[in-house]
Amino acid sequence: MDKAKIKLKVNGSWREVETRSDRILLDLLREELGLTGTKKGCEAGECGACTVIMNGRAVLTCLIPALKADGAEITTIEGLADEGRLHPLQQAFLEKGAVQCGYCTPGMVLAAKALLDENPEPSVEDVKRAISGNLCRCTGYTKIIQAVRAAAEVIRADGSETAGPAEATKQARTAVHP
Numbered sequence: 001m002d003k004a005k006i007k008l009k010v011n012g013s014w015r016e017v018e019t020r021s022d023r024i025l026l027d028l029l030r031e032e033l034g035l036t037g038t039k040k041g042c043e044a045g046e047c048g049a050c051t052v053i054m055n056g057r058a059v060l061t062c063l064i065p066a067l068k069a070d071g072a073e074i075t076t077i078e079g080l081a082d083e084g085r086l087h088p089l090q091q092a093f094l095e096k097g098a099v100q101c102g103y104c105t106p107g108m109v110l111a112a113k114a115l116l117d118e119n120p121e122p123s124v125e126d127v128k129r130a131i132s133g134n135l136c137r138c139t140g141y142t143k144i145i146q147a148v149r150a151a152a153e154v155i156r157a158d159g160s161e162t163a164g165p166a167e168a169t170k171q172a173r174t175a176v177h178p
């Protein structure tokens with residue numbers, strides 16, 4: 001299988017990786033860059049577990065050939081906490097009980113971040129639409145929607161995108177599904 005070198009900016013740092021032409025971005029992130037916070041679910045574009053933000057948009061990495069990420073800017077769940085402080089979305093998910101098994105959480109948080117980056121004051125309907133491609137088998141979605149709107153309020157109130165200790169984020173995203 002052919003290989004090619006690509007360069008992509010992940011969580012603020014440029015990385016150069018050699019990858020096979022048949023590799024999907026999800027596997028590149030998890031296996032070659034060690035970013036296992038991005039989850040592998042259906043691998044068919046149906047569950048949203050593999051969501052990251054690429055060039056400002058929430059995308060499904062199981063549907064994107066790795067080579068297409070050449071030159072792209074990507075944010076994964078590992079890039080959200082800032083210098084030991086949780087992102088308000090992460091904090092709100094914890095506080096509102098929007099995390100149970102946690103498998104959907106990284107993708108859900110990133111879909112929500114892409115929404116808040118565009119729309120700082122989303123309605124319930126806006127949030128539902130933004131996370132409509134992200135399945136959660138545990139929470140029933142109500143707490144997730146509450147968490148996203150609570151985070152939006154925090155960001156609007158203090159203009160900051162950080163909230164609490166990063167250690168909690170790490171536990172939330174990797175304790176159950178490294």
Ligand code: FES
Nearest residue numbers: 041042043048062
């Ligand atoms: S793993 Fe990508 S949508 Fe399910």
Ligand code: FES
Nearest residue numbers: 100101136137138
């Ligand atoms: S918390 Fe378990 S799938 Fe969402």
